[in-house]
Amino acid sequence: MTVLSRPPRVLTVAGSDSGGGAGIQADLKTMLALGTHGMSVVTAVTAQNSLGVQGFWELPVEAVRAQYRSVVDDIGVQAVKTGMLASAELVEAVAELLAGTDAPAVVDPVGVSKHGDSLLAASALDSVRTKLLPVATVATPNLDEVAQLTGIHVESEDGMRRAAAALLAYGPKWALIKGGHLPGDAVDLLTDGSDEHWLRAPRHDNRHTHGTGCTLASAIASHLAKGLAVPDAVAAAKEYVTGAIAAGFALGGGIGPVDHGWRFRGQ
Secondary structure, three states: OOOOOOOOOOEEEEEEEEEOOOOOHHHHHHHOOOOOOOEEEEEEEEEEEEEEEEEEEEEOOHHHHHHHHHHHHOOOOOOEOOOOOEEEHHHHHHHHHHHHOOOOOEEOOOOOOOOOEEOEOHHHHHHHHHHHHHHOOOOOOEEEHHHHHHHHOOOOOOHHHHHHHHHHHOOOOEEEEEEEOOOOEEEEEEEOOOOOEEEEEOOOOOOOOOOHHHHHHHHHHHHOOOOOOHHHHHHHHHHHHHHHOOOOOOOOOOEEEEEOHHHHOOO
8 A cells, every 4th residue: 555645735814716716716726736735714705706706704813713723733834825814803813823833925915806896904904014914925916906005006117126125125025026917028026125036928818817816826835835945936836827827718707717727638
């Protein structure tokens, strides 16, 4: 009888997307596709489909803390990814949990959905800045989230540098500024304030990009759990999500999801 080695363990702390394209569902699909064992702490439940978010209900802090402790204390984790945290109370509780966990943390400071629906209370922004970002190994805001957190409205690559500096001032070890909303190639900037890594990929003409941010952050966490250094983990995650965007498919009447299983098609 062969005893198989266990895969790296990655924990997502995020909201549930009932449509399956983003949130916990996207995270777990990404983790499986990249050869890791995904586990979850559900922070909120959304009623969500390809047209938008029809409603969401956050879980009590004690339920989130209990899920986290249940997984970490028994199974253990080699990386943690956070997504939708909804309220200041949840942000602060999760930040405290991350601070006591010896594993890299990828913080996706989710503020709005792909459709522009708010997923974070305005009162929670300061908690993200002062509690959550300081415990992040990598913070991965898009340009809308950068504007929310720093007040900087990025319109160029030089603006991405200024945004990264402003974000790093809150304490994350690395900032990944996602420039997907800029014209031209899809360009991201990864920096720790000293080293700069510009990641570029051709822009695919595909509107079905629901779940892109969740997928990228989960891919980074998966590669960190495998032992990759941050720049290598981010580069590998960028390659994975670029393929997932290219293969994104129509679902329902609105914006469909990226294809988390794109590498397996045709095999």
